[in-house]
Amino acid sequence: MAIIVNKKEKRRNIALACQELLLEHGIDNITISQIAKTAGVGKGTVYEYFENKEDIVFEIITTFVVEYEKRFEEISTSDLATREKLFRFFNLLFENETARRHLVIYKEFLAISMVHEIPEMLRFSEEIQAKFVKFLHQILQEGIGRGVLQEGIEDYTHTMMLFGTGLVVDSRLGIYEIGKEIECFLDMIFMFKQGGAS
Amino acid sequence: MAIIVNKKEKRRNIALACQELLLEHGIDNITISQIAKTAGVGKGTVYEYFENKEDIVFEIITTFVVEYEKRFEEISTSDLATREKLFRFFNLLFENETARRHLVIYKEFLAISMVHEIPEMLRFSEEIQAKFVKFLHQILQEGIGRGVLQEGIEDYTHTMMLFGTGLVVDSRLGIYEIGKEIECFLDMIFMFKQGGAS
């Protein structure tokens, strides 16, 4: 019986093998030749499993996203204080050197996605966004349940996500200090409960 | 005697002549040949007034930014209701077809700026951001003075700007509806005055 290689699995294996390569070179500078060599296969073989370069880069990024989904879930299901959870949620891509390397790739992905508006990428972004919205929503609900957040605040989940995106994009500007901006934002969120800004 | 040309003015003239060209082709697809032809000068002449391609594209974008600065100032100094001003502020790049064409270029610029972090571009972005922060701040202060916004809300100017950036970037995703998201965000801002979300 011939060995049937699970196509999906092989895709993932090639992608996993190239995580570090992508972090090293970035989306624009990574080449198919490097990918093939790093994955230990021929260039033609890469094209057996992937439609085009975009497709493979995409898959590698997916491996990162999967990791971060876990991280977000851990945060949302942990027993930390609500405010701490929210801080970690927004700070996840900035918290250390490793995260910041991932941030670089995420920004590259965002840049391509912004400019080219490839349907597949958009769908992918929407899916990710939806998942993150879900986790954020959970944290907020729990905060309301715990009595530390005002009821109705969950209506602003989208608003918060947009703030998060702005944070990623504008983190490059010296005028913003990530930690401080997040704290400031959280102050605003938590202020409702205290009866407004008075 | 030789002609003395005002270098700065010629730069601006060439840039102005190429506004439409940039909107048509985008930052990545515009070529020096097109620029020269459109501006009605030789390629060499372009290089008399600009360091390189980046420099000229930059200048064209600047012409747009200058226009928008005026628009933002008009909004902030108009006699509209505070909420209306804020809505227009955040909606400016989405309000009509022309604006959305400019949005495309702005996103391209943002994309490059995000990925390449060229010092000059960063400085430029910071300057723009600073100006917009100023206008936003004015609106907020006025709102407080008018008694429609809670005192202290001006501390969240940065937060609001980051929301605005997120709006620009994530406007490509179908899950967000710009107008609705802005209204939602404004609801949040104005809710403080009403004594929280209760």
Added chain:
Amino acid sequence: MAIIVNKKEKRRNIALACQELLLEHGIDNITISQIAKTAGVGKGTVYEYFENKEDIVFEIITTFVVEYEKRFEEISTSDLATREKLFRFFNLLFENETARRHLVIYKEFLAISMVHEIPEMLRFSEEIQAKFVKFLHQILQEGIGRGVLQEGIEDYTHTMMLFGTGLVVDSRLGIYEIGKEIECFLDMIFMFKQGGAS
């Protein structure tokens, strides 16, 4: 299974195919497009086998040098009279129309090598020079053995090579007549044996 190509051989084949092209256009005017077309391959293929334009021009020149090495060796191992060998040695690049076309390329190479002093070119020149020194030395040794040249004359091999280089470079000047200059030089060399210039 994929084709395995002998990289070194393909390099040589491309280079050989372009010998005439180089003679026709010269080092400075030859283009990669011409090279690719002449060799019957795509431009990209040329870059599969060569680092850059310099590299390929270099290889073509090498094919000429290899030919001339053979010629020099033939001269040095022939059974001609020593004086005749020496004459042919110095006259090799001037002896006929074909040789003079090669001379043109050699001068172009020399010109680049002189002005840019690229390490690789220098090494190459030194290697060639060393080989020619060797052949010249052989001829001289043989002449001494045959009793037509004075012992010790082999110490002047370098001097003779420098004369040869000067001949190549200054052959462009009307005040020198190659054949005569060589004969004159040989007179000098052979005069020692006759007990000086007396």
Added chain:
Amino acid sequence: MAIIVNKKEKRRNIALACQELLLEHGIDNITISQIAKTAGVGKGTVYEYFENKEDIVFEIITTFVVEYEKRFEEISTSDLATREKLFRFFNLLFENETARRHLVIYKEFLAISMVHEIPEMLRFSEEIQAKFVKFLHQILQEGIGRGVLQEGIEDYTHTMMLFGTGLVVDSRLGIYEIGKEIECFLDMIFMFKQGGAS
């Protein structure tokens, strides 16, 4: 009465002002703009006095040649020993840092002259060569008169000049040590008098 500027003198003045500039940048990298600025005139003015770039570079080099003619004459008319004179003659372009900077320009000139064979340059080269031949001839004649050189050696003046050219060209190769090569060559020249190499 209008001031009549002596065209020839203005040419020389511009050329003299650019000596250092040429040494700094070399023939290939010097630009008309730099020349004009350095000479304190407009680009158009340069073209009033010179046909083209070649013409001006040419004139600058001529200023150097004029200097060296003096040096050669000094050597040939000095009261040094004949051997010392000859050594200095051949070593003049290598004797110190300044000379070596001039050597660079001379090699650049030689390179262009070799490859392009522009009639004007050839004539110029022939003139220079003729002058140097004259000085060399003087030294040799004097040596013969002094009884340190064999009669008839003056027939080899051309040969010696060709050796000198080879020295300039091949000085770039590590296998030659200028001083040693000159001494070796002189040994050969002076050996005749001693009755051959015996």
Added chain:
DNA sequence: TATGAATGAGTATTCATTCAT
């Protein structure tokens, strides 16, 4: 006489993708 603004030709190089074996 002096100026300097305007000009435009010309070419190396990369890398995603294909397809013969």
Added chain:
DNA sequence: CATGAATGAATACTCATTCAT
């Protein structure tokens, strides 16, 4: 299944020279 040799489109930039003033 796997391979890797072959491909070719597409574009920024320099600088000598001219000529209107």
